[in-house]
Amino acid sequence: MKIKLINPNTTQSMTDSICRMAVRYADPGTDITAVSPKTGPDSIECYVDEYLAVPGVIQEVIKGDRLEDMDAFIIACFGDPGLSAAREVTDKPVLGICEAAIAAAKFIAPYFSVVSVLDRSRKVTEDVVKAYGAESFCRSIRTTGLSVLDFGRDPEKGLAALAQEGRKAVAEDGAECILLGCAGFVDFVDALKQELGVPVLDGVMPAVKFAEALVKMGAKTSKANTWKVPEPKAFKGFDGIVDL
């Protein structure tokens, strides 16, 4: 089975971390390919970043579907940017890591909290939590005030900040499981689990496992209506960026 992991930003070190996490948890028979799109921002922290990341995500899904014989796709950014569009251009399962993390959390805990990056990203996270019908399971979204790239630059400081917000989420907000609200946090999972004493989930691990599960079920994205292949039409300005 071939799973393509798309880190929607263009920071290769983050793609590498994500890939390691995926490989660590993938089944022996699963072949993981992790890529950054050729186009897009080097981190995703606001709506502009999200929108400029999506064309590259769509392109990687199209390539994976038509040329690379992929069986499933994972969009590895906690805002799940472009997920619905990606589901239009292939009938192979496409998972977002936020969606996967929430699905996993609901199986093992009655309530979760998300710990995340900049405060400005809070609304993006609220939007996706709501979109998945998980408001009543989500006790809080806590932010560290650190940017995606801050975490790369000073991982220790990042870990301390995540631990602090995670502890508050458990003690004050009633969280019984912590979700890490950024794909770049995969390297902190083990340390935080020990620190917090409750389940800690990044989204990459469950996305890989659920993607494998869906492929083995033979599950395909429904082409009944909403996520049908887009009607053929003229696009301007995306030559070399998106090949529909």
Added chain:
Amino acid sequence: MKIKLINPNTTQSMTDSICRMAVRYADPGTDITAVSPKTGPDSIECYVDEYLAVPGVIQEVIKGDRLEDMDAFIIACFGDPGLSAAREVTDKPVLGICEAAIAAAKFIAPYFSVVSVLDRSRKVTEDVVKAYGAESFCRSIRTTGLSVLDFGRDPEKGLAALAQEGRKAVAEDGAECILLGCAGFVDFVDALKQELGVPVLDGVMPAVKFAEALVKMGAKTSKANTWKVPEPKAFKGFDGIVDL
């Protein structure tokens, strides 16, 4: 990996069907054990049935956890009876097939409908759909007016009834995926898929695959608060039924 599949009713033929479905989709390394509890009703169609099924379910989970070295549990009735109680008596993942079916459906379709048995069971299904935060994804719950055991007695009539309600769900209600609202429907999945032209999911298949996924993730049920092991206390009347 050992997964215990608990059919909460005592009808062995249904346990057998469920087991076949589970085995068909289980990973090569997964050992499936399917049981009916020693206590409970022969089908589950109302709240009394649910409540009298649960002690047996709890008992099978306790046995599986303490004596049988199980890695995960599946409650194979679409009302997910006793799921929260089961999660208290073990820290191994416990999945309900309704919860698993909904999680799978949300990965592959924007909207689903459930087709089910007697009209009186509709509210049980509404309750669980709501409990999982899936109201806005569920376009309708359609019932056939046939009992669980009617389906066993006349499978062809049952299949025709499910196909009719499934077609209406797609054409009139906007469903883009159909969930089969009874564990006993596992044998109809393939026929209905062909008939309806949209994804059709029973709950057993996704429950098996997601249970395997959670075990491989090392995921454990959170013991932070709600689902902690029950406080030791005196129980009357359950000797030989539930061994806490």
Added chain:
Amino acid sequence: MKIKLINPNTTQSMTDSICRMAVRYADPGTDITAVSPKTGPDSIECYVDEYLAVPGVIQEVIKGDRLEDMDAFIIACFGDPGLSAAREVTDKPVLGICEAAIAAAKFIAPYFSVVSVLDRSRKVTEDVVKAYGAESFCRSIRTTGLSVLDFGRDPEKGLAALAQEGRKAVAEDGAECILLGCAGFVDFVDALKQELGVPVLDGVMPAVKFAEALVKMGAKTSKANTWKVPEPKAFKGFDGIVDL
């Protein structure tokens, strides 16, 4: 008129307290019978407890309906365990004390809070508040960290803890009425009312009065569909526990 009060746990001293409260508020012509089931836990603080209490509750309702000529039933535990099942086995009104307390509170205050026992029980209370459509009336659920039986062992400490949480609910959460989230708190009502200066409601009192009201209205549980008498079917293992 004969009302049967079922304390779903097997602690007789609690049944006695509940009975005194009921008798104190019952109409002169009302005959109160208060029982503990023969089976079940000695206190109810988690889902396992709830589920193992319900068969006994169902049995007491069946007995009351068929043999004891009861006119109404009250399930006297704040989680209202088995309420929907009880409504299937009789057409006489069945009330839960949580449901009754919330109905009473809504008549006399715009917002209420619940003060309760162990923190782990919070979700059970959230579930019932939600099930009755009362989320937007409920300002908070506050817990004391004491178990049901702790309250019996040290009532003064219990009262002090309830008063403290009640005061916070009024001052910080905007509660204008306090609901006592455990049937065992009936003895604290008067003291808390004085202490808090806002209406304080246990559930037993309103359940008795509303049960009387429903009986006098000639109201019967609807047998139109959901709560019809259960279809006859085979049950294993409940001989001597539940006589369907």
Added chain:
Amino acid sequence: MKIKLINPNTTQSMTDSICRMAVRYADPGTDITAVSPKTGPDSIECYVDEYLAVPGVIQEVIKGDRLEDMDAFIIACFGDPGLSAAREVTDKPVLGICEAAIAAAKFIAPYFSVVSVLDRSRKVTEDVVKAYGAESFCRSIRTTGLSVLDFGRDPEKGLAALAQEGRKAVAEDGAECILLGCAGFVDFVDALKQELGVPVLDGVMPAVKFAEALVKMGAKTSKANTWKVPEPKAFKGFDGIVDL
């Protein structure tokens, strides 16, 4: 015990019908006084009617509280006009018939529908159903297209229209209990019960019984904050209409 029943419109024949219903179900020791305010419309079918009925309702509550020694009040119009204002001017329980009907319905059926008068009144009913947190229990609001006074003029036609909408509510919408959405429908309850085969509730009967229940509980409207006595202030133009 003295209960004052306020028919917010000025049609005496409707006040008489409501009074008969109340007296029929009141306890022997309950003294029912039924009045129409001196001011207001002769029927209530739109927001203007509601708002012009409320001053008279407030005045009757004030009189009842200060001069008539009333123990409880009932506002007998299905829109519960002025309920929150009435609760400010007295600490005796004040019940609206819609609120009471919904509370009663929830005790005996999982779902109800309302059958009512003109289609334009539908939103008023939707507003109150929502305000009481009962959306998920209410399957439909069906209207007959007849005005309040049409029902008075041609009761047979009115009854037939209610029966027809009631049947549709049960058969098509899943109602398991029917609420009559106008105080003027009290005379149709018995006939509709027989016709429809499910519980049929007007609001006057449960309001009387629940008012008695609250008085016997010693329940008072919370004066903690929202429904405190209004601050003294100058009012122009209501001399002889409302005496604050």
Added chain:
Amino acid sequence: MKIKLINPNTTQSMTDSICRMAVRYADPGTDITAVSPKTGPDSIECYVDEYLAVPGVIQEVIKGDRLEDMDAFIIACFGDPGLSAAREVTDKPVLGICEAAIAAAKFIAPYFSVVSVLDRSRKVTEDVVKAYGAESFCRSIRTTGLSVLDFGRDPEKGLAALAQEGRKAVAEDGAECILLGCAGFVDFVDALKQELGVPVLDGVMPAVKFAEALVKMGAKTSKANTWKVPEPKAFKGFDGIVDL
């Protein structure tokens, strides 16, 4: 274009402030008329106040529609008292200042908070925020504990209290825009904007601009059903107060 601004209370100094705000922002071609009704309370802080204000509001709308050739109406009290009734008696646009403030806030900020007067008024504000579907945009409703007339008596103290609650709303609740929850606060807008560093909106300004916009669009209140002209009927006791 002629816009009639109705201050539902009878305090002329407040009507004057509101008028100045309206004139300051009105288009050159807009003729603003600001009135207090002849009947009603001198401030609006509870439900009784609201209900006794509405007949005067209705009367001013009727006069404006029939005799004064008005093109639109604004109800200038943050509870929007009588808005739906007013929409029945005219087909010219009628706007409430709360509704307008919320509409404006949603165009320029993802979240807002309301800062308001007495704590008892909080529920009125919650009711309207909910009625307009804005719960998920509203981070908090904060109250100063000062009455409407306190603000008139000691504006400096009032401003300081609003600034303090506004700062907390931004820092603690996540508000990104502040709405002033009383028409009497129009004079504080500029000072608060500077103080808080986020957009601050009273409701009068957006109501005037949106009313002008609706008139220029040729928009009329829908007379399709709910807000049709009231059916002619007899009213008692409102001669000289409301001329229907």
Added chain:
Amino acid sequence: MKIKLINPNTTQSMTDSICRMAVRYADPGTDITAVSPKTGPDSIECYVDEYLAVPGVIQEVIKGDRLEDMDAFIIACFGDPGLSAAREVTDKPVLGICEAAIAAAKFIAPYFSVVSVLDRSRKVTEDVVKAYGAESFCRSIRTTGLSVLDFGRDPEKGLAALAQEGRKAVAEDGAECILLGCAGFVDFVDALKQELGVPVLDGVMPAVKFAEALVKMGAKTSKANTWKVPEPKAFKGFDGIVDL
């Protein structure tokens, strides 16, 4: 005042229609500029279309903000694609036509329905209706099965289809106002208004008027947190497409 109207698709004839509508309703002092981005699809009917339209929308807002001295922006596609991103790159008001149409409808009718293009677009419309908190005001979303470009090719057929769905929305769904769910429908407004007898709103007209209103209020997009200017970062592949 200068308002820039951005038709997110690249079909010039639609931009021209939209422009005519805007000019017809704009104030004399308002200067309307209507553009199609240089990049993007020729119609927007699915998520891929939306996402590939947004970079061009962002670019037009950036240009309008930095180089063209625009005072406000309108995104003229009923899915409001890229609205939140556009609000990050300027502090001038940015309106989506769906958001504006809903705001206008709520001022003049209690309920609306949307009539739209292909059935697959229904979910996009549901998403935005939900995002604006308007679910409870929206009675239905009805689709014609015709594509955006079908309407251009055969306007008469398009008009007939819209009229038919609009009539059903009023008669069957309880709509009291009709919203046209595509910017390309501006030319049908007058004919539909006459045909349906209820208010009919496209989104361009209210967006223009509300944009003017916001500019005259001096309203700016809040830069407090969520919609701050994006952090400077590296973007690949958007040279000549988006100039951040």
